[in-house]
Amino acid sequence: MTTINTYLNFEGNCENAFNFYRSVFGGQFSHVGRFSDMPANPDYPVADEFGNQIMHIRLPISKECMLMGSDTGGHGVPLTIGNNFSISINTDSKEKADTFFEKLSADGKVTMTMEKTFWGDYFGMLTDRFGINWMISFAEEGSLE
Template identity: 50%
Template sequence: MAAVNPYLIFNGNCEEAFLFYKSVFGGEFPYIGKFKDMPVDENSPKLSDEQANRIMHVSLPIGNTILMGSDSHDEAGAVAFGSNVSISINTESVAEADRIFNGLSAGGNPFMPMNKTFWGAYFGMFVDKFGIHWMVNFDENPAK
């Protein structure tokens, strides 16, 4: 079955927050990437240098859970308290990802449909009909 992890969104201080969490929980970041590390195409948002240096994604294993996070940027809009936490579901197949995404997003706002990503995952995001933010991810090429 899918793994469930908390995903925190920040307004520019994600790196500071995760360095703090790391100082408390210990461990290492298996991944930390900035918006400037993303491939750029004609649909990419135009980001200032400050925004390009914000965290696109970071993960910190804590026991059997992975605390994940990122910063918002101007194109995505500022994050308001209460909408800065998502539940991230990591599935075992594309079919499971589609089933969970379609089921939970019914009646909600599927603002990022399931699609292949540059980081090698099949991924989508939505807000369910109760206002809860979700991310669904299937790693097509999981790290060994």
């Protein structure tokens, strides 16, 4: 099964925002990861002041729907209203993930190529030719998803 969810980006207040969303929708976070939890990578250094910020958080809204988010952590494109969300596609096969990525990235901009990540998913990010941000993921067995 393929699901589509919303992924929100924040500048240091993701945890506060998600505590608010949890008060609205109820439930419990299914994952909370901080930048300090990431393995060290010289290509993507994390400054000490960002260590406690949210790298990834998930709040199940229903069986089929998940609200996800992160702080920008000083990485990537500066956050502005309008580019502070992505559409997240979770597929049930690596082949579907590759197909969606290839088609959506045509005439767009690849932010991160599809690759195996430290959390175990096969994952990539792009902005399509219409300026919409997409995150595509296949959760292999044993990953955090």
